[in-house]
């Protein structure tokens with residue numbers, strides 16, 4: 717998802733909700749180009765496309781969203797925009813983080829063209845979750861000493877696609893892991909007991925891959941991984 721800088725964010729915030737809604741309507745429903753949108757809407761006065769582009773990207777849409785919502789009405793968008801927390805979105809854009817991983821998951825599962833703001837709501841939820849996990853785990857992988865934020869992922873215990881909307885943002889359904897340990901956990905090469913003892917799959921050659929098996933789980937400050945989700949993970953990957 718494209719990040720907006722402060723200047724563009726301020727511009728979007730300066731527009732009345734009605735105008736923001738009109739931009740989204742023309743783009744998401746009618747598939748009109750950024751430049752054309754600026755010609756149609758009086759409140760927008762440039763014609764290089766960046767004003768309309770800023771509105772579109774501020775709300776989490778991009779070229780893939782063009783003409784993707786044929787049933788949309790202007791009223792529906794306006795109502796949705798009333799419920800969006802603009803300050804949260806602003807923080808999201810200005811935050812220095814890479815949400816590539818989560819973006820891909822969300823794009824696959826949420827962007828079905830039904831609820832116009834579901835994608836951005838989901839992104840906001842995941843951003844807040846990540847913030848909470850970084851705090852809980854002191855910005856460090858729960859299984860090793862990696863602490864570079866770009867290498868840290870909110871790893872879902874119960875698979876993202878199987879989780880409900882609430883479960884996806886529940887910090888007890890996530891562990892902060894580095895990319896390696898996220899991968900090992902996702903494929904079930906490692907799992908956890910209810911007491912947070914690490915389980916190693918006999919189907920994976922840890923030694924051959926040069927991966928340590930003498931690691932321990934660093935407990936978070938709060939929101940411990942839930943035994944309920946951990947059990948599901950163990951069952952799914954044949955540990956019980």
Ligand SMILES: [Zn+2]
Nearest residue numbers: 857860894897
């Ligand atoms: Zn790690």
